Amino acid sequence: MENFATVLAICRTAMRSPNPTLIRNIGKLCDALAKQGHGDQAESLSLVLATKKATDSLAPTRVVLAAASVERMTRSVQAPVDKESGAPLASVVFPGEGEKGLEPILDAPLSKAIEALVAEWQSAAMLIKAGIRPPLNLLLYGAPGTGKTALAKVIAEQMELPLVTARLDGLISSFLGTTARNIANLFEFANRYDCILLLDEFDAVAKVRDDPHELGEIKRVVNTLLQCLDDRRERGFTIAITNHEHLLDAAIWRRFDSRVEIPRPGAQSRVRMVARFLSGVPVEEVDIDFLAWLTDGRSGAEIETLCNSIKRYLVMNGTGRKSLLDALRVNALLSADHSDSPRQAIFADDSEKLARRLSSDEEIRFTQESLARLFNTTQSTISRWTRK
Ligand SMILES: Nc1ncnc2c1ncn2[C@@H]1O[C@H](COP(=O)(O)OP(=O)(O)OP(=O)(O)O)[C@@H](O)[C@H]1O
Ligand SMILES: [Mg+2]
Structure with a gap:
């Protein structure tokens, strides 16, 4: 039928305040379309009627949240299924x-x-x-x-x-x-x-x-x-x-x-995530801060995957100071996902550059003492690296 979209829109609007004559006439139009071979159009119209019927059967009131008409769901309730395949909806x-x-x-x-x-x-x-x-x-x-x-x-x-x-x-x-x-x-x-x-x-x-x-x-x-x-x-x-x-x-x-x-997490959220995902593993605060710094731009799920890989490495290879950075290097080789991230690139570069970058970070604070622990070196070495 020509202009069917307009007819459908009119029916839908009219059905917002339906009356028996309107419903009867839409039903008739539906039958006529089906008889003339316009099955698709007939079905669209019947959906307008069906949704309204469903609404009516449920409604004594529009304010149903507190109303008795809304049932409490029990475990015996079955979800509806697709009529053709029987798959639950x-x-x-x-x-x-x-x-x-x-x-x-x-x-x-x-x-x-x-x-x-x-x-x-x-x-x-x-x-x-x-x-x-x-x-x-x-x-x-x-x-x-x-x-x-x-x-x-x-x-x-x-x-x-x-x-x-x-x-x-x-x-x-x-x-x-x-x-x-x-x-x-x-x-x-x-x-x-x-x-x-x-x-x-x-x-x-x-x-x-x-x-x-x-x-x-x-x-x-x-x-x-x-x-x-x-x-x-x-x-x-x-x-x-x-x-x-x-x-x-x-x-x-x-x-x-x-x-x-829901955006990718900010620095403080990443610190909390790493702490959660590495719970049970004896890592230090600076390790957590460093991982949070490194994972800028990654999603929670990606941070969880990285932490799981570090956990596996540490369980198999011991949790010494050197191990965390080793674990990260192995992870970087095994997962190409973030190889192009700027922070990953700094990490792959030499320790001095990395220490300099960390010491000037504005979101996560790294002291010379914590950096010395991270790089397993002395504070005076860190001081020399970061002065350059
Ligand atoms: N903000 C977060 N805080 C803590 N854990 C998170 C966070 N985001 C993701 N995760 C971890 O990643 C898993 C996957 O997250 P989830 O499936 O909810 O993400 P999603 O946004 O729905 O992803 P998708 O868009 O791919 O469906 C979570 O079960 C959780 O372990
Ligand atoms: Mg999801």
Whole structure:
């Protein structure tokens, strides 16, 4: 049908305040399109009706956070499945069931902002009762391995709510229209229970709608997603995560009240990370500071990988003063990942240059005494090196 996109937009807007005649007429249009062989268009329209029906069946009230209509999730609850493949659309982790010690280390201002957001979420029911609508959705974005998924898990723990994580393998189907239907089913499931819905790797389903290779399917998926996000906005908590925020559809981006970038860690966070990842290994403070200095620009996951490799080396070769630098040199040879980083290059250069660079660092303070321990030499040698 010509101008179908416009018709669909009108139907969607009209369905925000539906009445029986409207629903009957959209149903008729749907049947007519299907009969004329416009299966795709019929399905898009039926999704508009289906999402509304799901909403109605759940709603005695819009303020559902504190309402009896939202069920408490029990362990016997089954996540919905893809009708064709039977693959689950989500996995559920209950509070207390996740891995321990996951709390990501974030730079101080960011950590405070997240704390404030969680406090708001914890008081959401009270705020809603007082007529204030707190933002219930959060978009986390940033480089890979910066702790976004770990943060979502910690938020769910702090909220003491089950975490319903969308499973892309179940959600995305090669059958036309099925991905959109799966998304609607997933949201319907999440809306029924008191839980946090986590949409990790969100760009896989929320990308810009003008990709010429997607043959209309992504449009259908994103349109459904927009509708589902709108419906859920005041119903329950949603966290979406992406490494590719520039790929997100602009309308999806705007749907999120809180959009938080999780950046690569600053110097003080790196010091805390190295201390955590090397706990149990007898290293000195200056070693931790040095590793934090060296890992400028790396993600938490990369720092963890480096620390694990150092741990292995130290366990196998002893923890003498020389060993840490040796361990780092071996790691540099075994992993080409950061060979082009300027700090790695200084490290690979001679000790004198490195000592000079460290002694003038503005973020992490290295005293002559600590440098003497790091390089296993005397303070007067360090003093000579750094005077040059
Ligand atoms: N900020 C951090 N603090 C402490 N540990 C971290 C941090 N960032 C990453 N890690 C470590 O790296 C692991 C992987 O992090 P996570 O999977 O949460 O990153 P991500 O941002 O979701 O990555 P991706 O974008 O690749 O999915 C964590 O389990 C943790 O061990
Ligand atoms: Mg992740």
